[in-house]
Amino acid sequence: MISAYTGTQIRAAEQPFLAAGMGDVLMQRASHGLANAVVRELQARSRRLYGASVAVLAGKGNNGGDGLFAASFLAARGMRTTAILTAGTAHAEALAAFERAGGRVHLLADSNASQLAAHVAGADVVIDAILGTGARGGLRGAAAGLVRGLSRGRLASGMPGIVVACDIPSGVDADTGEAHAPVLSADLTVTFAAAKVGLLADPGADHAGRIHVVPIGIEDELPWPAIRRFEPVDLARLLPQPGRRSHKYSRGVLGVVAGSADYPGAAVLACRGALAAGAGMVRYLGPPEVADLVRQSCPEVVCSTGSVAETHVQAWLVGSGMGPGDTEQLRRARDAVESGLPVIADAGALPALPAVLAPQVILTPHAGELAVLLQRLASSPDSPDFDPAPDRTAVESSTLGAARHAAVLTEATVLLKGATTLVASPFQDFYSQADGTAWLATAGSGDVLAGIIGALLAQLGSDVGRFRDAGIDPDERWAAIAALGASLHGLAGAAASGGGPLTAGRISDAVPDVWYKVSLLSKPAGRKRNSHTHPLP
Ligand SMILES: NC(=O)C1=CN([C@@H]2O[C@H](COP(=O)(O)OP(=O)(O)OC[C@H]3O[C@@H](n4cnc5c(N)ncnc54)[C@H](O)[C@@H]3O)[C@@H](O)[C@H]2O)[C@@H](O)CC1
Ligand SMILES: [K+]
Numbered sequence: 455m456i457s458a459y460t461g462t463q464i465r466a467a468e469q470p471f472l473a474a475g476m477g478d479v480l481m482q483r484a485s486h487g488l489a490n491a492v493v494r495e496l497q498a499r500s501r502r503l504y505g506a507s508v509a510v511l512a513g514k515g516n517n518g519g520d521g522l523f524a525a526s527f528l529a530a531r532g533m534r535t536t537a538i539l540t541a542g543t544a545h546a547e548a549l550a551a552f553e554r555a556g557g558r559v560h561l562l563a564d565s566n567a568s569q570l571a572a573h574v575a576g577a578d579v580v581i582d583a584i585l586g587t588g589a590r591g592g593l594r595g596a597a598a599g600l601v602r603g604l605s606r607g608r609l610a611s612g613m614p615g616i617v618v619a620c621d622i623p624s625g626v627d628a629d630t631g632e633a634h635a636p637v638l639s640a641d642l643t644v645t646f647a648a649a650k651v652g653l654l655a656d657p658g659a660d661h662a663g664r665i666h667v668v669p670i671g672i673e674d675e676l677p678w679p680a681i682r683r684f685e686p687v688d689l690a691r692l693l694p695q696p697g698r699r700s701h702k703y704s705r706g707v708l709g710v711v712a713g714s715a716d717y718p719g720a721a722v723l724a725c726r727g728a729l730a731a732g733a734g735m736v737r738y739l740g741p742p743e744v745a746d747l748v749r750q751s752c753p754e755v756v757c758s759t760g761s762v763a764e765t766h767v768q769a770w771l772v773g774s775g776m777g778p779g780d781t782e783q784l785r786r787a788r789d790a791v792e793s794g795l796p797v798i799a800d801a802g803a804l805p806a807l808p809a810v811l812a813p814q815v816i817l818t819p820h821a822g823e824l825a826v827l828l829q830r831l832a833s834s835p836d837s838p839d840f841d842p843a844p845d846r847t848a849v850e851s852s853t854l855g856a857a858r859h860a861a862v863l864t865e866a867t868v869l870l871k872g873a874t875t876l877v878a879s880p881f882q883d884f885y886s887q888a889d890g891t892a893w894l895a896t897a898g899s900g901d902v903l904a905g906i907i908g909a910l911l912a913q914l915g916s917d918v919g920r921f922r923d924a925g926i927d928p929d930e931r932w933a934a935i936a937a938l939g940a941s942l943h944g945l946a947g948a949a950a951s952g953g954g955p956l957t958a959g960r961i962s963d964a965v966p967d968v969w970y971k972v973s974l975l976s977k978p979a980g981r982k983r984n985s986h987t988h989p990l991p
Contacts, residue, residue, distance in 0.1 A: 455682050455683065455684060455685060455688050456649055456654075456682065456683040456685060457648060457649070457676075457679035457681075457682050458648060458649040458650055458651045458653065458654045458679055458680060458681045458682070458683070458886070459647075459648050459649070459650065459651065459676060459677075459679055459680050460628060460629040460650070460651050460680050461586075461587030461588070461628035461629055461650060461652075462629065463676065463677055463680060464587060464628075464646075464647055464648065464650070464672075464676075465587060466675075466677070467647065467672045467673075467675035467676045467677070468480065468647075468672050468675075470675060471671070471672055471675075478547070479671075480646075480670050480671065480672065481516060481519055481520060481523060481548075482523065483646075483668070483669075483670040483671060484520045484621075484646040484668060484670050485519075485520045485521075485522075485523030485524040485527065485548075486524075486527060487644060487646070487668025487669075487670070488520060488521070488524035488581070488618070488620055488644045488668065489523075489524040489525075489527035489528050491618065491642065491644040491666050491668070492508070492524065492528060492579055492581070492616075492618055492644075493528070493531065495579075495616055495618065495641070495642055496578070496579070496616070499616070501578060503531055503532065503533065504531070504532035504533070505532060505533070505534060506528075506533045506534070506578040506579065507533070507534045507535075507536070507576070507577045507578045507579070508525055508528050508529075508533045508534065508535045508536070508577060508578065508579045508580075508581065509535075509536045509537075509538065509573065509574040509577035509579070509580050509581070509615075510522060510524070510525040510535065510536070510537045510538070510552075510580075510581040510583055511538050511540055511574070511580065511581065511582050511583060511584050511597075511600070511601075511624075511638075512537050512538065512539055512540065512544050512545075512548075512549075512583050512584065513540050513541050513544075513583065513584040513585050513586075513597070513624070514539075514540075514541035514542075514543045514544055514545070515545070515585070515586060515588050516545060516586065516588065517583050517584070517585055517586025517587075517588070517589075517620055517621055517624075518539075518540075518541075518544050518545055518548070518583050518584065519544070519545030519547070519548035519583075520548075520583055520586070520620050520621065520646075521537075521548075521581045521582075521583020521620045522537060522544060522545060522548035522549055522551065522552040522557075522583070523548045523551055523552070524581060524583075524620070525537060525552055525555075525557055525581065526548075526551040526552045526554070526555035526557065527555075528579075529552075529555035529556050529557055530555055533579075535552070535555070535556070535557040535558070536557065536558045536559075536560065536573065536574075536577070537549075537552055537557055537558070537559045537560070538560050538562050538570050538574065538600070539559060539560070539561050539562060540562045540584050540593075540596065540597035540600070541597070542561055542562075562596045562597060562600060563596055564595075564596050564599070567596050567599050567600050567603070568603065570600065571600050571603040571604055571607075574600070574604060575604060575607050575615070576615070577615045578615050578616065579615055579616050579617075579618060580604070580615050580616070580617045580618070580638070581618050581620055582601075582617060582618070582619045582620060582623060582624050582638050582640060583620035583621075583624075584597055584601075584624035585622075585624040585625065586620065586621040586622060586624075586628075587621060587622065587628045587650065589624070589625075589627075589628075591634055592624075592625040592633075592634020592635065592636075592637070593624055593625050593634070593636060593637075597624075598636055601624070601625070601636045601637070601638045602635075602636040604638055605636050605637070605638055605639065608638070608639065616641050616642070617638055617639065617640045617641050617642075617663075618640060618641065618642050618643070618644060619638075619640035619642070619643040619644070619661075619662065619663070620644060621643070621644070621645050621646055621650070622643060622645060622650050622652055622653060622658075622662075623637050623638060623639065623640050623643060623658070623661040623662060624637065624638065625637040625638075625661075626652045626653075626658040626661055626662070627652050627658065628650040628651065628652040629650075629651055629652060629680075630651065630652060630655065630658075630852065630854055630855055631651060631652040631653075631654070631655030631656060631657065631658030631659060631852075631853065631854050632652075632657070632658065632851060632852050632855075633657045633658055633660070633661060633851070637661045638661075639660065639661045639663065640661060640662060640663040641663045641664070642663050642664050642665075642666060643662045643663055643664070643665050643666070644666050644668055645665060645666070645667055645668070646667075646668050646670050647667075647668075647669065647670050647672050647673055647676070648667060648673065648676060648679075649665055649667055651680045651681050651854070653665050654681055654683060654874065654886035654888075655681070655853050655854040655874060655876060655886060656850070656853045656872055656873055656874045657850065657851060657853075659873070659874045659886075659888065660873070680884065681854075681884040681885065681886050682883075682884070682885055682886075682937075683885065683886050683887060683888075683937075684885065684887065684934075684937055684938060684941050686941075686945070686972045686975055687975045687976070688924070688938075689938060689941055689942065689945075689972045689975075690972050690973050690974070690975040690976035691924055691976055692914075692920060692921075692924055692934070692938055693732075693910075693938065693942075693969060693972065693973065694706075694732065694913045694914055694917070694920075695973065696732075700734075701734070702734035702735045703734060703735065704734065705732070705733070705734025705735075705913060706732075706733055706734050706768050706769070706909065706912030706913035706914075706915075707733065707734055707735045707736070707737060707766065707767045707768050707769075707912055708728050708733045708735070708736050708737070708767060708768070708769050708770070708771060708908045708909055708911070708912040709736075709737045709738075709739060709762070709765050709767035709769070709770045709771070709790065710724055710725055710728065710736055710737065710738045710739070710740075710755075710770075710771045710772075710905075710908065711739050711740060711762070711770065711771070711772040711773070711776075711783055711786040711787055711790060712724045712725075712738075712740065712771060712772065712773065712774040712775050712776065712783075712800075712901070712904075713740050713741070713744040713747075713748070713774070713775040713776070713783075714740075714741065714744065714775055714776050714777055714780045714783065714802075715741065715743065715744070716775075716777060717774075717775030717776070717777075718743065718744040718747045718775070719747075719775065719898060719901075720774040720775020720776075720801070720898065720901045721738065721740060721744050721747070721748050721774070721775055721901075722747055722748055722751045722752065723774075723898045723901035723902050723905065723958050723959065723962070724771055724774045724775075724800075724901045724902070724904050724905040724908070725738060725748055725751075725752045725755050725905060726751070726752055726902065726905060726959060726962040727901065727902035727903065727904065727905020727906045727908075727909070727943075727961070727962045727965070728771065728905035728906070728908050728909040728912075729752060729754055729755070729905075729909075729962075730905075730906070730909075730946075730962040730963065730965035730966055731905065731906040731909035731910060731939070731942065731962075731965055731969075732909055732910075732913060732969070733908070733909035733912050733913065734912075734913075735754075735756065736752070736754065736755045736756070736909075737755070737756045737757075737758070737765055737767055738755050738756070738757040738758070739757075739758060739759070739760060739761075739762070739765060739786055740757075740759070740783060740786075741759075741782075741783075742759060745757035745758075745759070761786070761789065762786050762789035762790050762793060763789065763793075767795065767912065768795065768796075768911075768912040768913075768915060768916070769795055769796040769797065769798070769908060769911035769912040769915055770790035770791075770793070770795055770796070770797045770798070770908070771797075771798045771800070771904050771905065771907075771908035772786065772787035772790050772791075772797060772798070772799050772800070772803045773787055773799050773800040773801045773802045773803025773804065773806075773904075774800045774801050774802070774900070774901040774904050774905075775801065775802070775901065776801065776802030776803060777802050778802070778805070778806070780802065783802075784802070784803070784806045787799065787802075787803040787806060787807065788806065788807065788808075791807055791808070791811065791815055794812075794814075795814070795915075796814040796815075796816075796911040796912075796915040796932065796935075797814065797815045797816070797911075798816045798818060798904050798907045798908045798911060798936075799815055799816065799817050799818070799866075800818045800900065800901070800904040801818075801823070801900065801904075804817060804819055804823055804826075804827055805826065805827070805830065809830070809831055809863075809864065810864060810865050811864050811865055811866035812865060812866065813865065813866065813867055813879060813880050813881070813929065813932050813933075814867075814915070814932050815864075815866040815867065816866065816867045816868075816869055816907060816911070816932055816935075816936045817860070817864065817866050817867070817868050817869065818869045818871060818900065818903065818904060818907070818936075819860075819868070819869075819870060819871070820870070820871040820872065820900070821846050821849040821850045821853070821856075821870065821871075821872060822846045822849075824849050824856055824857070824860055824868075824870055825844050825845050825846045825848065825849045825856075827860055827864075828843075828844050828849070828856065828859065828860055828863075829843050829844070831860070831863045831864070844856060849870075850872075853870055853872060853874070853876055854876060854878075854884070856870065857869075857870040857876045857877070857878040857884075858878045858882065858884070860878070861878035861879060861880045861882070862880060862882075864880070865880045866880060867879050867880065867932045867933050867936055869907075869936045869937075869940065871900060871903070873888065873892065874886055874887070874888045875887045875888070875937075875940040875944070877933045877936045877937045877940065878933070879930050879932065879933035881927075881929060881930060883927070883930040883933050884933075885933055885934070885936070885937035885940075887937055887940040887941045887944060888944070889940075889941045889943075889944030889945045889948065890943065890944030890945070890947045890948055891944075891947055891948045891951045891953075891956070893947065893951040893954070893955055893956040894943070894944065894947040894951075894956065894961070896955075896956055896957060896958055897958065898957070898958030898959070899943075899947070899956075899958050899961060901958065902943065902958050902959075902961045902962045903939065903940065903943045905962065906939045906942055906943050906946075906962075906965065907935065907936055907939030907940075910935050910938055910939050910942075911932075911935055914931070914935055914938075915931075915932075915935070918931070921934060942965060942968065942969070942972075943961065943965075945968045945972070946961050946962070946964040946965045946968045947961045947964070949964045949967065949968050950963065950964035
């Protein structure tokens with residue numbers, strides 16, 4: 455599990471060390487880690503170390519200090535180092551160390567910005583150490599102009615160097631992931647003590663590149679994380695395995711209310727996702743013509759035109775492929791929510807459900823649907839910290855804030871789909887998953903995700919002990935189940951894609967194999983099914 459923290463939490467954890475006069479020690483650990491990461495990055499790309507050019511963009515705070523110390527270590531390994539001081543001043547000891555190591559220093563001004571930009575664009579490595587966790591807002595003045603020029607150059611592929619962000623890309627809010635343009639997108643972010651929330655939420659995550667955490671010795675002081683991310687080994691622990699005496703009913707039965715005359719395929723894809731993710735049985739309720747298609751595609755599914763009340767299941771999936779005119783299906787969706795069973799509510803169900811729900815109801819909007827949902831709830835008096843009527847762009851620029859707000863207002867668990875999938879529980883537990891590939895942005899992908907999460911709800915919803923044993927508050931298991939589903943969906947999509955285009959059905963087809971490979975991570979080597987190890991996709 456990856457745990458991430460706000461800048462405020464990190465600073466609070468540092469406080470006892472700073473009070474004990476250990477600030478310099480922390481900075482040395484951080485900057486050594488940064489320098490080592492740069493060396494490894496060059497080596498991984500088979501680039502020479504001796505003579506490599508390094509440009510560090512250094513602000514006036516400790517973030518700039520980290521960058522300057524790191525550059526001085528790199529100079530000691532024979533690299534040619536240049537510092538651009540973006541604020542006219544810099545951390546005094548770090549600057550002195552940098553100059554002693556032979557680094558060249560330039561003060562950034564409007565008059566020399568374009569000349570320095572050309573120099574930086576030609577460097578083998580650019581270290582972005584302008585702003586860190588102490589930033590308020592984004593880059594300003596000449597620093598903004600420099601980064602804007604560099605970003606344009608990067609987009610035009612004119613900048614072959616490696617961009618390494620020190621702690622966080624400058625301009626990204628460490629607490630929220632909001633990005634104040636311009637931001638220089640990094641290939642690698644080397645972050646200290648622990649990942650920052652802003653690296654795990656879009657749009658900050660767009661700019662972070664790969665994330666490397668450097669421990670600096672304050673980790674034991676860190677509080678409960680602000681956001682977490684499951685890794686495959688966590689899936690190995692949390693995904694269910696049938697017992698020897700399991701039967702289809704004890705394995706977990708999922709009821710599916712999805713599809714319509716206009717979108718019958720959504721029902722098929724949701725059912726396929728659910729079957730692939732281990733539901734003991736899937737029961738489909740819906741129009742006969744959709745049920746026919748479901749039967750043809752998935753003969754395992756038991757179809758009926760009955761009511762929610764007379765259908766015995768452990769969890770419901772409602773809404774995929776449904777529209778406002780599908781009166782009977784929408785009534786079933788509301789009945790499913792009223793049953794008190796765990797429900798995943800997707801697409802067409804979102805506008806049709808009561809405003810206030812419950813934690814075991816998982817809403818799965820994309821950014822546009824979340825904007826509509828928040829607009830519907832905007833009349834709520836509990837929305838002081840959010841634009842009362844956010845549009846899609848507002849949601850996309852503050853994904854974590856929007857998901858958090860929706861969870862608070864609806865009292866449901868909210869899964870916001872996107873390049874990074876965020877899950878917010880109404881109790882304010884958060885997960886971020888980014889296991890997939892951009893090829894997952896394909897029609898029907900969300901229906902499969904709903905099916906996968908539905909199957910996990912049916913199998914895991916009552917398994918309180920499993921979550922407690924994994925250190926997850928049982929009340930928060932709905933968010934954990936949603937995050938597990940997002941992770942499984944992402945891993946399956948990446949495996950099925952293999953780097954090329956993807957169709958939704960292939961995501962579900964890939965789930966069982968990914969599940970199997972993940973489950974090997976929890977078993978001692980001697981107990982593997984055969985002698986071959988299956989690398990994760
Ligand atoms: N506190 C510690 O013990 C450690 C801090 N570390 C580093 O220190 C960083 C935090 O350092 P600081 O608190 O000095 O903060 P920053 O280095 O992020 O910068 C804050 C400085 O920039 C100014 N500033 C804030 N917003 C600005 C903006 N939008 N435009 C221009 N200037 C702005 C502030 O007035 C302040 O002087 C971390 O990100 C990390 O890199 C590491 O060295 C590890 C140890
Ligand atoms: K930075």
